[in-house]
Amino acid sequence: MKAMILAAGRGARMAPLTDACPKPLLPLAGKPLIVHHIEKLVAAGITDIVINHAWLGEKIERALGDGSSFGCCIQYSGEVEALETAGGVYQALPLLGDEPFLLVNGDVWTDWGYERALSIELAPSDLGFLWLVDNPDHNPNGDFGLTNDGLVLSQPDTTGYTFSGMSLLRPELWQGFIAGAHPLAPMLRSAMTHQQIRGEHMQARWVDVGTPQRLYDLEQLLLAEATR
Numbered sequence: 001m002k003a004m005i006l007a008a009g010r011g012a013r014m015a016p017l018t019d020a021c022p023k024p025l026l027p028l029a030g031k032p033l034i035v036h037h038i039e040k041l042v043a044a045g046i047t048d049i050v051i052n053h054a055w056l057g058e059k060i061e062r063a064l065g066d067g068s069s070f071g072c073c074i075q076y077s078g079e080v081e082a083l084e085t086a087g088g089v090y091q092a093l094p095l096l097g098d099e100p101f102l103l104v105n106g107d108v109w110t111d112w113g114y115e116r117a118l119s120i121e122l123a124p125s126d127l128g129f130l131w132l133v134d135n136p137d138h139n140p141n142g143d144f145g146l147t148n149d150g151l152v153l154s155q156p157d158t159t160g161y162t163f164s165g166m167s168l169l170r171p172e173l174w175q176g177f178i179a180g181a182h183p184l185a186p187m188l189r190s191a192m193t194h195q196q197i198r199g200e201h202m203q204a205r206w207v208d209v210g211t212p213q214r215l216y217d218l219e220q221l222l223l224a225e226a227t228r
Contacts, residue, residue, distance in 0.1 A: 008054040022056040029222035044115035047072040054082040085184035105165025112204035130199035132161035154192040
């Protein structure tokens with residue numbers, strides 16, 4: 001299985017930290033945020049990784065290289081202007097191949113075991129599998145619903161959850177896609193109306209590292225745990 005880490009966003013909410021440093025390279029407990037993902041992917045046995053980038057992308061390539069120092073192979077999909085999630089993945093599809101791939105939002109942190117993705121078998125009609133988390137304070141209403149049998153619903157209901165940014169997707173989800181800057185959520189919701197997206201509740205700690213305060217709070221937590 002291949003994985004793609006989304007790393008093309010400007011990270012405007014993280015300014016001024018991201019004025020001269022791409023968001024994926026912001027330090028977290030002694031290593032860049034994106035390296036936390038890379039190390040966990042490699043530990044799970046997922047060593048073919050694609051990374052897209054736009055803002056200060058050359059710094060990402062210089063910092064990570066070809067991945068050999070992490071025990072993996074990294075390929076890059078550079079974007080002149082950020083193409084949003086769906087557009088960025090579409091441009092990278094030639095690097096991802098024809099099989100389902102793990103898509104990782106680069107600006108989240110989790111202690112979830114990435115090897116879980118390797119155990120998911122998509123049904124022939126399924127276009128994707130999403131991992132959902134309990135709603136954080138900054139997204140109290142959630143993104144999607146989840147039935148008892150694992151069907152993801154396009155709108156939250158009484159069992160609404162927040163999308164973790166971790167998903168297993170088939171390239172066929174992009175069938176008929178028109179190149180350009182497009183978000184992923186509308187594509188997922190369209191597939192949900194045809195009952196083609198399944199998922200599960202992620203049993204792990206998870207943080208959307210979307211603001212300097214969240215980054216600081218998470219770092220203090222991880223550093224405190226490291227000294228115990």
